[in-house]
Amino acid sequence: MVRSEEVIDELKRIVKQKGLKYTEQREIVLNILLNANEHLTAEEVYNLIKEKNPESNIGIATVYRALGFLEDVNLITSITFGTDGKKYESNFKDHHDHLICTNCGKIVEFMDDEIEKRQDKIAKKNKFRVTSHSMQLYGICSECQKKQS
Structure with a gap:
């Protein structure tokens, strides 16, 4: 830290x-x-x-x-x-990615080793050296899904 x-x-x-x-x-x-x-x-x-x-x-x-x-x-x-x-x-902060609710703007930070390994594998396969990355997944959070039901 x-x-x-x-x-x-x-x-x-x-x-x-x-x-x-x-x-x-x-x-x-x-x-x-x-x-x-x-x-x-x-x-x-x-x-x-x-x-x-x-x-x-x-x-x-x-x-x-x-x-x-x-x-x-x-x-x-x-x-x-x-x-x-x-x-x-x-x-x-330590590296993390984001889930973002497009309805209310809530942001959830997450880290997934499998995703990180997959990104490295894809970069290597395409002869890339990753220097940084940012992943943002957009969707609807559970609270907003309940409101829409």
Whole structure:
């Protein structure tokens, strides 16, 4: 498990390398995602900042800019929900894939060794060296299926 301080140090290194000014706002946004147990929308990140850092004066536009920057430099990742926007998570979790409900937006993380082995076998067969991957399976969760019945 990666420690928050190490990730913040990486953020500082990236900002310096890009010749940008380090901002506490980016650090606060990143810390929210590092400590989240679920995928969060920009609005949820904003609300958590107001709850956990009430002294900070971060507006929703700043949250969106920080999320965009953090995603651009691969410290976080997002899942897009069409017109419903994005949900974000830290890139410092163990590898996992996603089941996504297209009705309510629920996200279930899972890891399956058989799927991982099969992907490696397919890549090898096609003479590919996989450097990263992301799998997202879309469907309807059990709660939404019950509502539709």
